[in-house]
Amino acid sequence: MNKETILIVDDEKEIRDLVEIYLRNEGYQTLIAGTGLEAMKLIEEQKIDLIILDVMMPVVNGIDACIHIREKHNIPIIMLSAKVEDIDKILGLSVGADDYLTKPFNPLELIARVKAQLRRFTKLNTSYNNGKYLEEEGLKLDLETGKVYKNEVEVGLTPTELSILRLLWSNKGIVFKIETIYERVWEQEYFENNNTVMVHIRKLREKIEDNPRTPQYIFTVWGVGYKFGE
Incomplete structure (x- = not known):
């Protein structure tokens, strides 16, 4: 029940x-x-x-x-x-x-x-329980609370934005196809011309990047997908 x-x-x-x-x-x-x-x-x-x-x-x-x-x-x-x-x-x-x-x-x-x-x-x-952090040049993810901080100031992310960030950051340097991100985060089969991931990545960048047009955390690999870190 x-x-x-x-x-x-x-x-x-x-x-x-x-x-x-x-x-x-x-x-x-x-x-x-x-x-x-x-x-x-x-x-x-x-x-x-x-x-x-x-x-x-x-x-x-x-x-x-x-x-x-x-x-x-x-x-x-x-x-x-x-x-x-x-x-x-x-x-x-x-x-x-x-x-x-x-x-x-x-x-x-x-x-x-x-x-x-x-x-x-x-x-x-329930997965944020090991008391550790992910940190990268002014950005920090508290793995105990699931909270994100930019230059020590908390950033308010939606559950979906947080899931995407954690997926990419926990696999730093690995390029994820849009289809893979969608299926891992939404737990549904990806369908053609679905711009859902793109919209959430854009909103996430607006919150954590100094300049979303020249990101320092989440990078676009053209024709493939997205990754965290260079």
Whole structure:
């Protein structure tokens, strides 16, 4: 029986009810919010392990809600949207979402993504227990807490950004194909023209590099992928 609590945020009751049924059938506990404002209030009052967040909502939309949530919390966020254009997906991932699913979606695919995000987040938080650090010219990753510091100032990374950084840094100098990064971090099969990794790498660079255009930590190996360190 799963004990994780999932917050479902969508202004369409039919979607909320459908997602809740599938999650409860898998043993998850659920909380419901019909607006971004309700969601932000619940997050401050309840222990929540993952958020399923619709983009198109009145008053406070999913993008603004995600930005607000990321100011304080690193809870995994899966965004839902009826918009299918790449720019909408890039925007959602850029503001801190860990995954993105377009409507209409297969509920079983959503459940698979929920499980993958929770697995990765749990693994990420339980693996930092050896009290060591990774350090590189002003950048430090605390392997006990999973916190990242740039020039001794903590950098707020999302769970996905942290997973990518740890994967690359722990294998310093090794070039990872985009497909490999996606499959290792998201625990899903890579599909063609998926720009998810690129968006997260860009956001990660903006947070840890002095100049993202001339990185000193995460390097692009053109035509192959990415690596940490030269």
